[in-house]
Amino acid sequence: MDFAPYQSSPPENNRPFSPPVAEGSASPRASLDQRRSFSPSQRNFAAHSPPPLQHPQPQRSWRAGYAAEEGFGGGGNTGGGIGLGGNGEFVSEFDTSLGIRLDYEAVLAYIGIPPLGAIILLILERKSDYVRFHAWQSSLVFTAMFVVHLLFAWSTFLSWIIAIGDLVLIGFLALHAYRDADTLDRFEVPIFGSVASRILDDE
Secondary structure, eight states, rough: OOOOOSSOOOGGGOOOOOOOOOOOOOOOOHHHHHHTSSOOOHHEEEEOOOOOOOSSOOOOOOHHHHHHHOOOOOOSOOOOOEEEESSSSSEEETOOOSSSSSSHHHHHHHHSSSTHHHHHHHOOOOOHHHHHHHHHHHHHHHHHHHHHHHHTTTTTHHHHHHHHHHHHHHHHHHHHHHTTTTTOOOOOOHHHHHOOOOOOOOO
């Protein structure tokens, strides 16, 4: 046994070579034989392809409880987020104080003898900002229309024209309140709509 720290020839020269493989017999290095059988393009692809993932990571599943625990809330005038109320209960922007469907209650702000119906909704409805916006807008718009009726009460013809305009406006605004309830978009009447939004934001 040679314990000399320096050897004149590298250790590889002293290794015995593998015995030659006979023709037709299977090689112990099956992967090398399989690689030799590939075409050059296949060998290039195999050389650059990443090794197979032996232990894939499990897929993470989403739990609905996360949204409630982190307190996702719907802000602005769109969306239907869910958040936590003051006493820890879950509050949805589609919930109403009266237990009526959101779209139906928003329509009542216009067809419920405005502005009287809108004022009643402002008193009773405390949960839905969407309904309260339409109630504020209806009360402002039709209070102004009531003043116009008083100004032109001396003319029967003008009073009828204004009354027809009231009906058209009621139907138009009620239709928007019904259609936009799915997305909580607010259709704002010029001047009155922006005033209603500011009042609602200050509440």
